[in-house]
Amino acid sequence: MERFGEYIRKLRVEKGLNQTQLAAKIGLDSGGLSKIETGKKDLKEDKISLLAEVFEVSIEEIKTQYFSEKFAKDCFKYKCPETVFQLAEQKVKYIKNINTKQAQIKF
Amino acid sequence: MERFGEYIRKLRVEKGLNQTQLAAKIGLDSGGLSKIETGKKDLKEDKISLLAEVFEVSIEEIKTQYFSEKFAKDCFKYKCPETVFQLAEQKVKYIKNINTKQAQIKF
DNA sequence: ATATACTTGGTTATTTTTGACAAATTTAAA
DNA sequence: TTTAAATTTGTCAAAAATAACCAAGTATAT
Numbered sequence: 001m002e003r004f005g006e007y008i009r010k011l012r013v014e015k016g017l018n019q020t021q022l023a024a025k026i027g028l029d030s031g032g033l034s035k036i037e038t039g040k041k042d043l044k045e046d047k048i049s050l051l052a053e054v055f056e057v058s059i060e061e062i063k064t065q066y067f068s069e070k071f072a073k074d075c076f077k078y079k080c081p082e083t084v085f086q087l088a089e090q091k092v093k094y095i096k097n098i099n100t101k102q103a104q105i106k107f
Numbered sequence: 108m109e110r111f112g113e114y115i116r117k118l119r120v121e122k123g124l125n126q127t128q129l130a131a132k133i134g135l136d137s138g139g140l141s142k143i144e145t146g147k148k149d150l151k152e153d154k155i156s157l158l159a160e161v162f163e164v165s166i167e168e169i170k171t172q173y174f175s176e177k178f179a180k181d182c183f184k185y186k187c188p189e190t191v192f193q194l195a196e197q198k199v200k201y202i203k204n205i206n207t208k209q210a211q212i213k214f
Numbered sequence: 215a216t217a218t219a220c221t222t223g224g225t226t227a228t229t230t231t232t233g234a235c236a237a238a239t240t241t242a243a244a
Numbered sequence: 245t246t247t248a249a250a251t252t253t254g255t256c257a258a259a260a261a262t263a264a265c266c267a268a269g270t271a272t273a274t
Contacts, residue, residue, distance in 0.1 A: 020249095020251095027233090029234065031235080031251085032234085034253080038251095038252075041231085041232085042232095060187075063188065064191050064194060065194075067185065067191045068192075071191065072196075074178075075195065076203065076206075078152060078170065078174065080173075084171050084175045085178070087172075087175035088179045088192055089179075091110075091175055092179045125219060125220085127218095136264070136266085138220085138221075138223095138267095149263095151262080
């Protein structure tokens with residue numbers, strides 16, 4: 001199992017970049033990137049697409065890593081039952097469903 | 108499938124409270140509670156235990172409803188793959204595991 | 215019509231995140 | 245070791261996101 005920061009660091013090193021170089025590409029300084037790689041700070045969502053470009057991986061892949069980390073941290077922090085993820089998945093389906101129906105009604 | 112706001116409203120009505128009454132018990136005004144019930148605003152985490160008391164349900168139950176809603180909303184909003192929840196669940200286990208090991212080392 | 219409950223919008227306050235900078239630490243090389 | 249490069253860490257101000265507050269609006273029921 002790999003944390004988000006480790007994942008980013010792995011890709012960065014694979015690309016032969018140091019923190020200062022990658023940081024510049026995504027609008028951060030090296031200190032900020034360091035904190036992200038070591039899990040001391042969270043990346044802002046709007047950096048996700050930049051990372052996908054730089055690393056040449058899909059946005060979906062980055063999002064999966066990014067949000068799974070976010071959800072897991074919250075779940076751990078607030079000691080919430082792990083069954084929460086089952087329900088969350090159902091809810092997303094429900095929301096999407098509702099949403100497409102409403103979109104249809106508009107015409 | 109039930110959204111968090113609907114869940115709260117259902118419990119509130121079951122207890123025979125109006126919004127003003129429940130809002131007072133958890134440190135909100137009626138407008139704020141209305142927004143929560145209709146999904147226009149999110150409840151702050153620190154209200155969870157108060158709700159559990161008032162409604163006489165377990166904190167785990169409320170947390171499950173609360174965080175599944177939160178995660179699902181984020182997932183929908185950012186269009187992230189639903190597989191994110193699988194990974195999130197694994198990560199929580201991993202984090203917990205790491206954490207207990209580190210706790211042990213301290214002595 | 216009046217009263218009660220609920221919704222909504224706008225404004226301010228508060229809290230949380232973020233980004234920038236600088237100092238300190240680590241790592242590697244000469 | 246000394247030097248240089250890379251990374252980590254702490255602090256602080258700016259920015260963004262949240263929440264509280266209040267008033268006006270709508271709906272519902274008596």
